[in-house]
Every structure is written in structure tokens, then in C-alpha cells.
Amino acid sequence: MITGSMKMADVIHLDHSLLPIINRFGIQLGFGDKDVEEICREKNVNIDFFLEILNIFHDPNYFPKDHLQEFDMELILTYLEKTHEFYLEYEVPKIESLINELISSCEIRKENIYLLRNFFMNYKEELTTHIKREDETVYPYIRQLVKEVQIEKISESLKAQMNEYPIEAFAVEHDNVEEKLFDLKNIIIKYLPPPKNSNLCNFILFRLFELEKDLNDHARLEDVILIDKVKELEKGAKELLKLKK
Amino acid sequence: MRGGGIIIAENFYLIRKGLIALLESLDTPLRIHEAADWESTRDLMVRYSVNMIIINPELIPDAKTELHSLKMSHHIITLMAIDKGNLSDNIKKHFDEIISISGNKSELITRLRNFIGQKKREGEKTNNTGLSIRETDILKLVARGYTNQEIADQLFISTHTVISHRKNIVSKLGIKTVAGLTVYALLNNLINMDDAR
Ligand SMILES: [Fe+2]
Numbered sequence: 370m371i372t373g374s375m376k377m378a379d380v381i382h383l384d385h386s387l388l389p390i391i392n393r394f395g396i397q398l399g400f401g402d403k404d405v406e407e408i409c410r411e412k413n414v415n416i417d418f419f420l421e422i423l424n425i426f427h428d429p430n431y432f433p434k435d436h437l438q439e440f441d442m443e444l445i446l447t448y449l450e451k452t453h454e455f456y457l458e459y460e461v462p463k464i465e466s467l468i469n470e471l472i473s474s475c476e477i478r479k480e481n482i483y484l485l486r487n488f489f490m491n492y493k494e495e496l497t498t499h500i501k502r503e504d505e506t507v508y509p510y511i512r513q514l515v516k517e518v519q520i521e522k523i524s525e526s527l528k529a530q531m532n533e534y535p536i537e538a539f540a541v542e543h544d545n546v547e548e549k550l551f552d553l554k555n556i557i558i559k560y561l562p563p564p565k566n567s568n569l570c571n572f573i574l575f576r577l578f579e580l581e582k583d584l585n586d587h588a589r590l591e592d593v594i595l596i597d598k599v600k601e602l603e604k605g606a607k608e609l610l611k612l613k614k
Numbered sequence: 615m616r617g618g619g620i621i622i623a624e625n626f627y628l629i630r631k632g633l634i635a636l637l638e639s640l641d642t643p644l645r646i647h648e649a650a651d652w653e654s655t656r657d658l659m660v661r662y663s664v665n666m667i668i669i670n671p672e673l674i675p676d677a678k679t680e681l682h683s684l685k686m687s688h689h690i691i692t693l694m695a696i697d698k699g700n701l702s703d704n705i706k707k708h709f710d711e712i713i714s715i716s717g718n719k720s721e722l723i724t725r726l727r728n729f730i731g732q733k734k735r736e737g738e739k740t741n742n743t744g745l746s747i748r749e750t751d752i753l754k755l756v757a758r759g760y761t762n763q764e765i766a767d768q769l770f771i772s773t774h775t776v777i778s779h780r781k782n783i784v785s786k787l788g789i790k791t792v793a794g795l796t797v798y799a800l801l802n803n804l805i806n807m808d809d810a811r
């Protein structure tokens with residue numbers, strides 16, 4: 370369990386895969402001897418939320434659903450958006466360029482790696498569509514909902530959206546974007562004739578494992594925390610509409 | 615022959631035993647484990663190699679979270695939900711198959727048979743991929759983009775049979791998506807580039 374009194378450097382020594390998560394909160398390397406609490410205060414980061422996010426990533430069996438649902442919607446949305454950004458702007462292009470590198474390092478059987486690249490590019494497209502839809506449609510809807518429930522005034526446009534496309538509809542459609550990654554990993558592990566540069570191939574595989582874990586963690590936050598919170602808000606909005614009548 | 619295990623997780627004794635009796639009547643090589651609650655289900659998963667679970671989703675205290683973490687484990691477990699008529703779509707989508715307890719005997723048997731993918735006939739040969747010749751034929755068609763119906767028509771079999779073959783292919787190869795199966799088929803020269811388009 371990661372706590373506020375731990376030195377940030379020790380947190381990284383304990384689990385270095387947390388680094389990208391920490392970055393999403395605007396915290397960068399060069400921690401010195403500061404502890405988590407100090408750094409969060411300096412960077413204006415909500416420490417409770419920060420610790421929970423680190424801990425659920427660090428320990429897959431830890432998932433304090435009730436506590437997570439208490440956090441402010443904006444806090445959750447901002448974190449999810451940052452995660453999207455990390456996938457699309459950093460991690461996925463990085464893997465893509467590593468696959469390209471793998472192609473150029475191969476002398477024979479290049480076509481196998483082309484297949485792999487093709488597969489990955491399709492995956493990238495799928496992931497991009499998935500994320501865009503959340504960034505451009507679903508999250509803005511949630512924000513509007515939060516705002517209007519707070520001021521207790523539900524607009525016609527929100528009402529229409531709530532009827533046409535409530536969060537339940539999103540929940541049902543919300544698909545498993547990690548399935549193709551799972552396949553890609555297995556193709557490399559089990560079926561791809563070993564490319565010449567096996568170190569590079571291993572490296573790509575490691576990154577795929579990391580990305581998959583990150584995506585799973587992200588989807589769990591969306592499916593379990595976000596959606597339930599929005600359902601509560603929708604209930605609230607409907608109550609308000611009834612009162613008005 | 616694939617061994618492996620299957621868990622029947624259901625709190626109602628009669629339903630649980632009923633499902634087990636039906637499974638046994640199919641003469642499956644699967645090792646059958648039973649559980650009446652979620653904790654013992656998890657326990658069985660840890661102790662045995664389990665690749666299928668038939669479960670009443672109500673037993674899972676926090677179904678959405680748990681089903682997510684199940685997916686995060688590394689091997690493929692196929693899941694069938696026991697539906698007593700009250701499952702939401704949101705829960706259903708996490709399952710590969712649904713069995714409704716109100717079904718009649720033959721419906722129940724067909725569902726179960728499809729789920730456990732029991733189509734392997736005596737003496738059927740397998741090639742070096744671990745797939746049977748029939749499975750390889752089906753894989754080729756899947757990789758070339760044919761639908762279950764089209765495959766069924768071409769091979770003169772039912773779509774149920776196609777689906778159950780496909781389940782076997784997925785669990786043998788560890789590849790779930792059509793795109794992934796296509797890459798596999800290309801890598802193994804089961805189809806060529808032109809077929810894939
Ligand atoms: Fe997302």
C-alpha cells in the first residue's frame with residue numbers, strides 16, 4: 370500500500386510502472402527526498418485521489434469502489450482524459466515506431482512484420498475512434514449533467530440527450546478495446562517466426578503488456594466508477610424534471 | 615484430448631445439480647467443479663486449471679469489477695451466465711454465452727454442448743497446430759472474412775456447429791478476434807494475402 374508519508378522516490382523503487390500514472394498528475398521526476406504528501410501539496414494535486422489511483426494500479430486486487438465513487442467527477446474525468454492523451458499521443462505512436470524499427474532491422478521475412486504492423490494500425494484506428502467518442506461526446510455530456518444538476522436547472526438539450534443516449538446505452542456499447550492487444554501479444558509470443566532482432570521484439574512485447582494493463586485499469590474506472598456515478602446524476606436530473614412539472 | 619476444468623457456480627442446489635447432470639450426460643472430458651458462492655469459485659480458479667465457468671452472476675458481489683479483473687488474468691476463461699430472467703444487458707455483455715433456466719431439455723443441452731465446444735468426433739486427426747482438420751478449414755474461412763452463416767452453408771453444417779468450432783479455435787490458439795485469426799492464418803500460410811482482402 371502506497372501512503373502519503375512515503376518518499377516519492379521510494380514509491381518508484383517499489384513499482385516503477387507507476388511513473389506514467391504519476392506523470393498524468395503533472396508530477397515529473399526529480400523528486401529529491403520529498404514525500405508524496407509534500408509533492409502533492411506543491412503541485413496542487415488531490416492526494417486522496419492520487420493515492421487511490423496509484424494503489425489500484427499497483428495492486429490489482431485493491432479496488433475501493435465506494436471510496437472512488439465519492440470523488441469529484443471533474444477529478445475523475447480529468448484523469449481519464451490525461452490517460453487518453455497518453456495512449457494516443459505517446460504510447461501507441463511509440464509502439465508503432467518500434468514496429469517500424471523492427472521491420473527495418475529484418476532482412477528476411479519482412480512480410481511477417483508487415484502483417485503485425487497492419488494489425489496494429491487497425492487497432493490504433495479502433496482505439497482512436499473509441500477515445501474520440503468519449504472525449505467529444507460522452508465526457509462533455511457528463512460535464513453538462515454535473516453542471517445542470519448542481520444549479521438545479523435541466524436544459525432541453527440535456528433532457529433530449531438523456532432520453533436518446535443515456536449512460537446506460539454507452540455502458541452496453543462500451544467495448545473491450547484490449548481484446549486485439551491480447552491477440553497481438555499472443556501472436557508475437559506464440560506464432561511469429563522469431564525476428565533477427567529479438568531484443569527489440571521483447572521490448573515491443575513488454576510495452577504491449579504495459580499498455581494492456583493500463584487500458585484494463587482505465588476501462589475498469591469507466592465501467593465501474595464513472596458509469597455508476599453518472600447514473601446517479603441522471604436520476605437526480607430526472608427528479609428535478611419531475612418537480613418542475 | 616483437451617482436459618481442463620469447468621466450474622458450475624450456483625447457489626440453488628437443484629439448479630446446480632441439474633446443470634451438472636446435464637453436463638455429465640454429454641460425456642465431457644472436462645473436470646467438473648462445483649461452487650455455491652463466489653469465494654469458493656475463486657478458490658477453485660486458483661487451485662485448478664479452469665477454462666470455463668458457468669455462473670449465476672448474482673453470486674458475484676461486485677460483478678462488473680470482478681468480471682473486469684477476471685479478464686485481466688492471463689489465460690482465456692470462457693464464461694456462461696445462468697439467467698433466471700433478470701440479467702441486465704450490462705452484465706450479459708461480459709459473458710460469452712447465456713443459459714436460461716426456463717429452457718426445455720433440448721435447448722439446455724444444445725446450449726451446454728455449444729458452450730463446451732464438444733464437437734470433436736472420435737479419431738479426428740489434428741495437424742501440427744493442434745487444430746483438427748475441420749477446425750483448420752473453418753479457420754481459413756473465418757480468416758477470409760466469411761460469416762458464420764456463409765461458413766455453415768459452404769460446409770453443409772449448422773451455424774451452431776460453426777460457432778462451437780470457432781470457440782475451440784479461439785481457446786486453442788489464444789486469439790480472440792477475426793483480425794488476429796487472419797494474421798495467424800497468413801503467418802502459417804493457411805491463406806494468402808489475396809484471400810485476406
Ligand atoms: Fe476511455
Ligand SMILES: [Fe+2]
Nearest residue numbers: 503543588591
Ligand atoms: Fe473507454
